[in-house]
Amino acid sequence: xxxxxxxxxxxxxxxxxxxxxxxxxxxxxxxxxxxxxxxxxxxxxxxxxxxxxxxxxxxxxxxxxxxxxxxxxxxxxxxxxxxxxxxxxxxxxxxxxxxxxxxxxxxxxxxxxxxxxxxxxxxxxxxxxxxxxxxxxxxxxxxxxxxxxxxxxxxxxxxxxxxxxxxxxxxxxxxxxxxxxxxxxxxxxxxxxxxxxxxxxxxxxxxxxxxxxxxxxxxxxxxxxxxxxxxxxxxxxxxxxxxxxxxxxxxxxxxxxxxxxxxxxxxxxxxxxxxxxxxxxxxxxxxxxxxxxxxxxxxxxxxxxxxxxxxxxxxxxxxxxxxxxxxxxxxxxxxxxxxxxxxxxxxxxxxxxxxxxxxxxxxxxxxxxxx
Amino acid sequence: xxxxxxxxxxxxxxxxxxxxxxxxxxxxxxxxxxxxxxxxxxxxxxxxxxxxxxxxxxxxxxxxxxxxxxxxxxxxxxxxxxxxxxxxxxxxxxxxxxxxxxxxxxxxxxxxxxxxxxxxxxxxxxxxxxxxxxxxxxxxxxxxxxxxxxxxxxxxxxxxxxxxxxxxxxxxxxxxxxxxxxxxxxxxxxxxxxxxxxxxxxxxxxxxxxxxxxxxxxxxxxxxxxxxxxxxxxxxxxxxxxxxxxxxxxxxxxxxxxxxxxxxxxxxxxxxxxxxxxxxxxxxxxxxxxxxxxxxxxxxxxxxxxxxxxxxxxxxxxxxxxxxxxxxxxxxxxxxxxxxxxxxxxxxxxxxxxxxxxxxxxxxxxxxxxx
Numbered sequence: 063x064x065x066x067x068x069x070x071x072x073x074x075x076x077x078x079x080x081x082x083x084x085x086x087x088x089x090x091x092x093x094x095x096x097x098x099x100x101x102x103x104x105x106x107x108x109x110x111x112x113x114x115x116x117x118x119x120x121x122x123x124x125x126x127x128x129x130x131x132x133x134x135x136x137x138x139x140x141x142x143x144x145x146x147x148x149x150x151x152x153x154x155x156x157x158x159x160x161x162x163x164x165x166x167x168x169x170x171x172x173x174x175x176x177x178x179x180x181x182x183x184x185x186x187x188x189x190x191x192x193x194x195x196x197x198x199x200x201x202x203x204x205x206x207x208x209x210x211x212x213x214x215x216x217x218x219x220x221x222x223x224x225x226x227x228x229x230x231x232x233x234x235x236x237x238x239x240x241x242x243x244x245x246x247x248x249x250x251x252x253x254x255x256x257x258x259x260x261x262x263x264x265x266x267x268x269x270x271x272x273x274x275x276x277x278x279x280x281x282x283x284x285x286x287x288x289x290x291x292x293x294x295x296x297x298x299x300x301x302x303x304x305x306x307x308x309x310x311x312x313x314x315x316x317x318x319x320x321x322x323x324x325x326x327x328x329x330x331x332x333x334x335x336x337x338x339x340x341x342x343x344x345x346x347x348x349x350x351x352x353x354x355x356x357x358x359x360x361x362x363x364x365x366x367x368x369x370x371x372x373x374x375x376x377x378x379x380x381x382x383x384x385x386x387x388x389x390x391x392x393x394x395x396x397x398x399x400x401x402x403x404x405x406x407x408x409x410x411x412x413x414x415x416x417x418x419x420x421x422x423x424x425x426x427x428x429x430x431x432x433x
Numbered sequence: 434x435x436x437x438x439x440x441x442x443x444x445x446x447x448x449x450x451x452x453x454x455x456x457x458x459x460x461x462x463x464x465x466x467x468x469x470x471x472x473x474x475x476x477x478x479x480x481x482x483x484x485x486x487x488x489x490x491x492x493x494x495x496x497x498x499x500x501x502x503x504x505x506x507x508x509x510x511x512x513x514x515x516x517x518x519x520x521x522x523x524x525x526x527x528x529x530x531x532x533x534x535x536x537x538x539x540x541x542x543x544x545x546x547x548x549x550x551x552x553x554x555x556x557x558x559x560x561x562x563x564x565x566x567x568x569x570x571x572x573x574x575x576x577x578x579x580x581x582x583x584x585x586x587x588x589x590x591x592x593x594x595x596x597x598x599x600x601x602x603x604x605x606x607x608x609x610x611x612x613x614x615x616x617x618x619x620x621x622x623x624x625x626x627x628x629x630x631x632x633x634x635x636x637x638x639x640x641x642x643x644x645x646x647x648x649x650x651x652x653x654x655x656x657x658x659x660x661x662x663x664x665x666x667x668x669x670x671x672x673x674x675x676x677x678x679x680x681x682x683x684x685x686x687x688x689x690x691x692x693x694x695x696x697x698x699x700x701x702x703x704x705x706x707x708x709x710x711x712x713x714x715x716x717x718x719x720x721x722x723x724x725x726x727x728x729x730x731x732x733x734x735x736x737x738x739x740x741x742x743x744x745x746x747x748x749x750x751x752x753x754x755x756x757x758x759x760x761x762x763x764x765x766x767x768x769x770x771x772x773x774x775x776x777x778x779x780x781x782x783x784x785x786x787x788x789x790x791x792x793x794x795x796x797x798x799x800x801x802x803x804x
Contacts, residue, residue, distance in 0.1 A: 103755065107762040109743055132730075132755040140732060140751075148747040340762075359503075359509060372480055376519040380511075384474065384503040391478040391711075394762055 067245040068205070068275060070307045074417060078299065078326040084207045084307055086152045088144070089119060093328035094308065094416075096319065096409045097122045098336065098402050102131050103147040106336045107398035111146050113259040114373055116399070117406040120152040120205075122331040125198050126161035129188070134201035134389045142203025154331070155204035157195045157237075159252070160280070171212050172227045178337045192236035193328070196249075204247075208278065209237040211252040214287045223256045226281075229267040230254050238272050248275035250309060256281060257290050258320065259297040266301055276307040283312035292321045299326040316345060316408045323412055324382055324425055335405050339398030342386035348403060349431045351379070353397065358383040365400050373396040374400055376384060438616040439576070439646060441678045445788060448668065449697040452787040455678055457576045458617045459515070459523045460490060464678065464699035465689065465787075467526060467780045468493045469707065469773050473502050477707045478769035481519050486742055487770070488777040488783055491523040491576075493702040496569050497532035501552055501560070505572035513574025513795075525702070526575035528566045530623070530651070531586045539656040542583050544600045563607040567620075575618075579649065582609035582623040585658045594627045597652075601625050602639040609643050619646035621680060625679050627652060628661050632669040637672055647678040650698070654683035663692045670697040687716060687779045688803040694783055710769030713757035717775060720802045722750070724768065729754040732754065736771050745771055 065087035068083060073081045083090040098105045100121045105113055113121070117429035123143050128134075132146075140146040143153055162169050162177045168187075169179035176191030183406075195210035211230040214222055234251050241249040251269035255261030269277060279298060282291050310322050311327035319330050336347065342353040344365050351358075351365060361379035365414065369375050379398055380393050385393035408428075436458035450753030455462040469476045469484065471492045476484055484492070494514055499505075503517070507529040514524055532542050533548045537559075540550035566581035582601040585593055605622050612620045623641035626632030633650075635662045640648060650669060653662050666681060673679050680700035681693050689700050706716065711722040715736050722729075722736065732750035740746050748767055756764035779799075786795035 102759055102761070103752070104761050105762040107766075109763070109766065110647070111744055131759055132751075136751060136755070140733070140749075146749075146752055148744060148752075332463075360507065362511070371483060373519060378511075378517075380507060381517055381519075383506070388473055388502055390475050391472070391762060391765055392475040392480070393764065395478075395480065420436065 065246055068248040069278070070305065072305065076416045076419055076421045077080065077324075079113065079323050079416050079421050080326055081400050081413055082307070082326055082328055086248075088150065088152045088205055091119045091152060092413060094319070094323045094412055095120060095329050095410055096405045097329065097331040098405075099124070099331055099333045100149070100153075101145065101333070105402070107339060107394045108336070108402060109324075112372060112399055113149070114151070115402040117410060118151075118402065120154060121149060123153050123155045123202055123204060124158075124161060125155050125195060125202065126158035126165065126190075128155075128165050128202055129158070129190075129198050130183060135196055137203075138201050142201070144203060146386050152205040153202070154206035154209060156215055156311070157199070157208040157252075158190050159213045162190065163213045163215060171229060173232065176210065176233070177212075187362060187409045188407065192233040193240040193326040196237050196240040206243060206248045207249060207275070208250050209234040209252055209274075211254060211280055213281055213284075214254070214256070217256060217308045217326060220258065220261065223254065223261050225256065226254050227261060227265045227268070230265070234269060234274075235272050238274070250274055250276040250278050250307075252278045252280040252311070253298060254281045257286060257294050259294075262294065263301050264296040266298060270303065274306070276329075277302050278309040278311050280311050282310065283314060283332075288318060288321070292325065295322050295327060296325045302326070313397075315432045316405065317429055320412065320425055320429055321407070323416075324421075335401030336398045339401045340394045342393065342397060343384070344382075344404075351385050353382045353393075358381070366404070369400070369403060371403055372396075372399060374403070439619040441647070441676065443676065447787045447790055447792045448695075450787050451697055451699055451790050452784055453678070453699055457523045457619075459521065459576055462490045462523060463692045463784060464689070465780055465783055466491060466700050467776045468700065468702040469517065469776075470495070470702055470704045471520070471524075472515055472704070473498045474582060476773070477775060478710060478765045479707070480754055483743060483770055484520070484773065485522070486739050487774040488781060489522075490714070491525060491617070492520060494524050494526045494573055494575060494674050495529075495532060496526050496566060496573065497529035497536065498724065499526075499573055500561075500717075501554060502568050505783040508574075509572050513572070515574060523576040523737055523768050525577035526570045526573050526579060527682070528579040528581040528623075529561050530568070530582045533561065534584045534586065535748070542600060544603065547581065547604070548583075554616075564611040565603040567611040569609050569638070577619045577621060578608075578612060579621050580605040580623055580645075582625060582651055584625070584652055584655075585627070588627060591629065591632065594625065594629065594632050597625050598632060598639070599638045601636070602643075603744050605640060605645075607641050609645070620649040621645055621678075623649045623651035624669060625652045625681070628657060630665075633665065633669040637669060637750070640662065645677070647675050647680060649682050651682050653681065654685060654703075659689060662689065663696065666693050666698060667696045673697070686803045687776065688800050689795055690779070691783065691800055694787075695792075706772030707769045710772045711765045713753070713764065713768060715753075715768050715775075716772050716779075716803065724753045724757050724764075736768075739773070740771070740774060742774055743767075743770060745774070
C-alpha cells in the first residue's frame with residue numbers, strides 16, 4: 063500500500079472552533095487532537111495497546127530527552143522510535159527548545175551556532191543547532207517535526223522577545239532547508255512573541271513567509287495565567303492560515319484545551335494526565351479527584367462507572383486511595399490510564415459537539431470544572 | 434450455581450512428582466501450582482486481567498500486610514479482598530507468622546497470647562493471636578487459610594526448634610477451633626522443624642492428629658542452601674498425607690520449584706518474579722537475563738519470541754534495557770508480567786511433563802538453568 067502524503071483537511075467549523083483530519087503515512091489524526099507525551103519512548107505507565115484503546119492517534123516524543131537516552135545511534139538501528147517502542151501510529155517530535163530552557167543547565171543561545179547546554183542528567187555538554195535538531199528528529203523518524211526555536215521564560219521584556227523572534231525565525235529557515243522536501247512528513251513552525259499580540263503576529267508572518275506544514279504557538283504554558291493564555295491564543299489564531307493545523311504546545315488541563323479549541327486550535331500535548339496519574343490526581347467528568355484524600359478511603363464508587371477499559375470501572379476510589387497511599391505501581395498504572403482515557407474521551411466529545419453544533423453547551427458546562 | 438466444596442484430587446504421579454487439581458468455590462487450581470504474591474492487594478505491577486491471562490489460578494495475600502493496610506474494616510466493607518482488588522479467583526492467605534519474624538520490630542512470642550510485635554511502618558503495637566489471625570483471614574475472605582505458626586530464623590538449635598514446634602502445634606489447634614467447620618474453605622497446617630528430619634516428622638504427626646485440609650512446609654526460604662532445602666523437603670514429603678495438597682511456602686526460583694515438585698510438592702508462592710521484574714531481572718527458557726547489563730543495549734531480540742501476551746514479544750532487550758536504566762514504570766510492568774507469565778508457563782510444562790511421563794527429561798534440562 064502506498065504511503066499517504068501529509069495532509070490537513072478542515073471538515074467543519076463552529077464559530078472559530080475547528081473540526082479536521084490530519085492524514086499521515088502512519089494513520090489519521092482527528093482534530094482537535096490530544097497527544098500523550100512519550101518522553102523517552104514510553105508514555106509513562108501505559109502499555110502501548112492500552113494507549114491505542116484510549117483512542118490516542120498520535121503521541122509526542124521529546125527530542126531533548128531522546129538525544130540523551132537512548133540516543134540516535136540506537137534509534138537509527140531500529141529505524142526510528144516507532145519500531146523501538148512498538149508504537150505504529152504517528153509521532154510528533156518537539157525540537158528540544160523547550161527542554162533546553164526548562165531542564166538543561168548553563169544553557170546559552172548562540173544565534174549563529176544554536177543552543178549550547180549541559181545535560182540535566184550528567185552535565186555533559188551538547189550543542190543543538192537547527193540542523194542537528196532536524197537530523198535527530200529524522201533519526202527518531204517522526205512524522206511531524208518541529209523547528210528549533212528559542213523558548214524564553216515568561217517575560218514582558220519586548221527587547222528579549224523581539225530578539226527571540228529574530229533568532230527563532232533564522233533557525234526556522236535553517237530547519238526548513240535541513241528538512242528538505244518530504245511530502246510524507248511535516249515540518250511545523252513555532253510562533254513566539256510572549257503575551258504581545260503585535261509580536262506574535264510579527265513572528266507568525268515571518269514563519270508564513272518561509273512556509274510550513276503547520277503552525278505551533280510556543281512560549282506558553284510557562285507560568286502565565288489561563289486568562290493570559292486564552293487571550294494570547296485568541297489574538298493570534300485570527301491570523302493563522304486556515305488550511306494548516308494549529309498546535310498549542312504543552313497545554314494543558316481539559317479546560318485549557320477547551321478554551322483554546324474555542325479559539326481555533328487543533329492540536330495539544332501535555333504531561334498532565336500521566337504526571338497527575340502518578341501522584342493520584344484523576345480527571346473525571348465530575349472534575350478533579352485527588353485520590354490521596356482520605357475522604358475516599360471508604361468510597362466504593364469507581365472514577366468512571368461507564369469506562370470498562372481494562373476493567374477501570376471495577377476499581378473503587380477506596381482501592382485506588384489504598385494503592386496510591388502505599389506507592390503501589392498499580393496506582394500509577396490505573397490512574398494514568400484513566401486520565402489519558404479521560405482526555406481522549408474529552409477530545410472525542412469536543413469533536414462531536416463541534417460537528418453537532420452543540421460546542422457552546424459543552425464549553426459552558428466544562429470550562430470551569432477543572433479548577 | 435451451588436458453590437463447590439474445597440477438594441483435592443490427585444490425578445497422576447510420576448515417581449514422587451504429583452499432578453492434581455484443587456477445587457474451590459471460586460475455581461479450579463491445577464497443581465503443581467505457582468501462586469503470585471499480592472502483598473497488600475495487588476500483584477505488584479500487574480493488571481488483574483493480565484494476571485489471569487498468564488494462567489494464574491490463585492494468588493496469595495499477606496495477612497500481616499493486609500491487617501496494617503488497608504485493614505480489616507475496609508476489607509469487610511467490600512466483603513473481602515476479592516471484591517476489593519477485583520480478583521475473582523481463589524486467594525490463599527498466609528497467617529502473618531513469616532512477616533512477623535522477617536519484617537516487624539521487637540517481635541515477641543508469648544505462647545499463651547500469640548505474637549506481639551510492632552508494625553514495620555509506624556511502630557504501632559499489635560498482638561496477633563491464633564484466633565485473631567484466623568479472624569483476619571476470614572475478613573479477607575480467603576479461600577485457603579493458614580494457621581498462625583512460629584517461624585524461626587534459620588537455626589540448628591534443636592531446643593529452639595522443638596519449642597517452635599510445641600507452640601506452633603498449640604496455636605494450630607486454636608486456629609482449627611476458630612476456623613470451625615466450613616467446607617467451602619480450607620485450613621492448612623504448617624510443618625516446622627528446621628533442617629532436621631525427625632523434628633519435621635514430629636511436627637507433621639502432631640498436625641495430622643489435629644487434621645487439616647492441606648499441609649505446608651514452613652520455615653524454609655530463610656537462608657538455607659538449595660541442597661538443604663531439597664533434602665528437608667525430600668525427607669518430609671515421604672510422610673505427608675497423599676490425599677492432601679502440599680505447599681512449600683515462599684519458594685522460589687523456577688529450579689527450586691522444579692526440585693521440590695520432584696519430591697512431591699504441589700503448591701508454591703514467591704515474590705521473586707515481580708521483585709526481580711522491578712530490578713530488571715528476567716526469567717526465560719534460556720536462563721536469567723539481567724536487563725540492566727549494557728550488553729543488551731543493542732540487542733533486538735525479545736525475551737521470548739513466542740510470547741504475544743500484551744505484545745511482550747514486540748519489545749526488544751535493547752528497549753527494556755533503556756527503560757530499566759531510566760527507571761521507567763513500563764520496565765517494571767513489562768518485566769514483571771513477563772516473569773509471572775514465564776513462571777506459569779514453567780508450571781504448565783511441569784504439569785504436562787508429569788502427565789506425559791517426561792518429567793525426568795524436563796527436570797534434567799532445567800534444574801541447573803537458573804543459577
